[in-house]
Amino acid sequence: MIINPVLPGFNPDPSICRAGPDYYIATSTFEWYPGVQIHHSTDLVNWSLVCRPLGRASQLDMRGNPDSCGIWAPCLSYADGLFWLVYTDVKRLDGNFKDAHNYLVTAPAITGPWSDPVYVNSSGFDPSLFHDEDGRKWFLNMVWNHRTDSVGGSPKHPAFAGILAQEYDAAAGKLIGEAVNIFAGSDHGLVEGAHLFRRNGWYYITVAEGGTGYGHAVTMARSRDLTGPYQLHPDTFLMTSKDAPDAVLQRAGHGQMVETPEGEIYHTHLCSRPLPGMRRSPLGRETAIQKCVWGEDGWLRLAQGGLVPDVKVPAPDPLSRKAPDKAxxxxxxxxxxxxxxxxxxxxxxxxxxxxxxxxxxxxxxxxxxxxxxxxxxxxxxxxxxxxxxxxxxxxxxxxxxxxxxxxxxxxxxxxxxxxxxxxxxxxxxxxxxxxxxxxxxxxxxxxxxxxxxxxxxxxxxxxxxxxxxxxxxxxxxxxxxxxxxxxxxxxxxxxxxxxxxxxxxxxxxxxxxxxxxxxxxxxxxxxxxxxxxxxx
Structure with a gap:
């Protein structure tokens, strides 16, 4: 079984990718140095830290970054014989502005050497890089609208102005064409953390919504065209604990799907385990994994049914066992x-x-x-x-x-x-x-x-x-x-x-x-x- 959370303690915004038989999860590190944690697994059950790729001054300098700024929501992918990592370095938290700068680094192996960063844009945070079947690459990020009363600690929906997509020219190292706002999210609001997945001619998008508190959720939609329009999932959400106050895994949202070599689908998500009887989470936002299945209607759902994530989830290999915690x-x-x-x-x-x-x-x-x-x-x-x-x-x-x-x-x-x-x-x-x-x-x-x-x-x-x-x-x-x-x-x-x-x-x-x-x-x-x- 997969025993959640698979990455306990502060490990939020999990982006997962597979390279052959190996799975990797990248998580946010915010103001902690070196930037980004990448864990490795071969069974989705046992994970080990393999690298923190942003570890030198030419890649990252966060001196002066306020608390809870720094590296937000990395996205890790593997294509063309390279690992690709995109991430945001946020320089401001409070007030109307975020000053969120997005970068890309690459490496021939997960342990490096990781390149110096290529600057991409600053229009919003939570970037991802999608490698389409035709070889084109698309850069996604939420777009931040400062013309609202949305300030730190009290997010309002209008500041989260949708998901932008723009083609990325890897050879030139820059965005090309026009940015298109492809998805405004659901009525739940606060749309961020977008990831694309292609299957049977459909582009599926999963996003985080509801803020990263107890109303958090993974929302899903699909389109025949990458730039939309996108149709919402019949259930709106793929997973959420917002209506399950007694669930062990609270604040479920913000993750990414991955396909096993056998065609099974798993989806990472952040979560928290608040102290009993109070809404306080010392361990921060942790990483969990859920098994999903495709329905006859072509939509993805949790394998156990419903929307609430489980602590124990069937692993790809039923013989896999989680190693015990040790001092x-x-x-x-x-x-x-x-x-x-x-x-x-x-x-x-x-x-x-x-x-x-x-x-x-x-x-x-x-x-x-x-x-x-x-x-x-x-x-x-x-x-x-x-x-x-x-x-x-x-x-x-x-x-x-x-x-x-x-x-x-x-x-x-x-x-x-x-x-x-x-x-x-x-x-x-x-x-x-x-x-x-x-x-x-x-x-x-x-x-x-x-x-x-x-x-x-x-x-x-x-x-x-x-x-x-x-x-x-x-x-x-x-x-x-x-x-x-x-x-x-x-x-x-x-x-x-x-x-x-x-x-x-x-x-x-x-x-x-x-x-x-x-x-x-x-x-x-x-x-x-x-x-x-x-x-x-």
Missing amino acids: THRDFTGVTLPEEFQWLRTPQPERIFSLTGTALRLHARESIGSWFEQALVARRQEHLSFRAETSVHFAPRSYQQAAGLVHYYNRNKFHYLAVTWHEGQGRVLTILSCPGDWPDGRLQFPLEQPVALPEVGAVELAMGVNGANLQFLYRLTGDDWQAIGPVLDASVISDEGGRGEHASFTGAFVGMAAFDTSGSAIEADFDRFAYIPQDG
């Missing part, structure tokens, strides 16, 4: 950063971290939550309950210097257990918390008094997250773990925390952070990191 322990003795970790925005990682052979060394830069250059290295939270541990060697000389363990969403949503310095106590432990204070990002300090530490020596830090509750812990060498500070609200480190639904698009991360607002770039060494799933 991950890293000691940072290698020469490269372990694959699960990312950082924020900058194409110059050497300025914020290095591997010493025995530790991950953070070079403290700007404040936690900076949009430009902050030393934060973290991995996705993939389970509603987990424990994380690390050990830090750090000798601060000022209260402007801190290093420690962080549960992080963005600059308005984090909890941070940090070693720092206090005028009266010397080296201390403190907690810096920002529980969703938008737009100001004001801090709270849950400890009444910082906890005094020895002047030197390693400090071990941990957090235990159980659903909506987070408890920090610490210990010194040879001591037992002890709790520090009150139980904190982990639910706010979620898509819906703070500003609420439609305002944040990533997911919770857990990792190591250091800042030095004095500008001295003090160093902090972390010699291990453990992530231990504790879901049932």
Whole structure:
């Protein structure tokens, strides 16, 4: 069985393609660097990260990009012996404008080398590239209309002005001909995330609608001509959880179909698993897969019937079994950063971290939550309950210097257990918390008094997250773990925390952070990191 979500934790907007027996899914990474995650599978059940293709300054520089901007909705395809990847780099979130720039990169193999980007257009986000049977290529993206009251966090339908299609000349590296608005979507509105599929003389288009919250959906239509007009699916939607509040997989929408070598159809989609009893999704928007079947009327539907996606889905190979989740322990003795970790925005990682052979060394830069250059290295939270541990060697000389363990969403949503310095106590432990204070990002300090530490020596830090509750812990060498500070609200480190639904698009991360607002770039060494799933 396929057990959903197949890519747990922050992995939204899944674009799927097949090259021979191999399947690949590309997902959005927003402000996290390197850009785009690509996972590989041969059975649609077990997936492994194979590359993040946008990893150098000539391809991507997101310094200054606001939270939840950056890389939106990549589309991965395979044609003419190449992998093609199109994506948007969004430079503005709030207000009437988006400043969404679309690019294309190619590679002869999924692991690269990936080319420098070719600029395509900036008329809207969520691009896709369709390779037609006659060899022509078509570039699609939604078109953004700024002449509305649609602003970040409160999307209105008129801003989502339809799906544009324009021919792309690969040899010339540019769009040709006129752009045509081929599909305005259904009455559900907020049309985006378009993908084309051709079958039996029909062009089928699937789009995301309803916003990426609890009204999300995959809408389907078809036409005999690529540029339309398109006729809506008899059910309008291929899948949605909008009318199923008790479904495990909520917010279902935005995905793409793929055909197996045997002719079976599967469709990816994003989803979320909100905390029980509340509409908060710390794991962000995750990737799931549904089996679909063609009806006698020529329309695609979920194999299980209805519109609601399933957690368990028949796999192409009935003998495929999902590998169990395991704890991950890293000691940072290698020469490269372990694959699960990312950082924020900058194409110059050497300025914020290095591997010493025995530790991950953070070079403290700007404040936690900076949009430009902050030393934060973290991995996705993939389970509603987990424990994380690390050990830090750090000798601060000022209260402007801190290093420690962080549960992080963005600059308005984090909890941070940090070693720092206090005028009266010397080296201390403190907690810096920002529980969703938008737009100001004001801090709270849950400890009444910082906890005094020895002047030197390693400090071990941990957090235990159980659903909506987070408890920090610490210990010194040879001591037992002890709790520090009150139980904190982990639910706010979620898509819906703070500003609420439609305002944040990533997911919770857990990792190591250091800042030095004095500008001295003090160093902090972390010699291990453990992530231990504790879901049932």
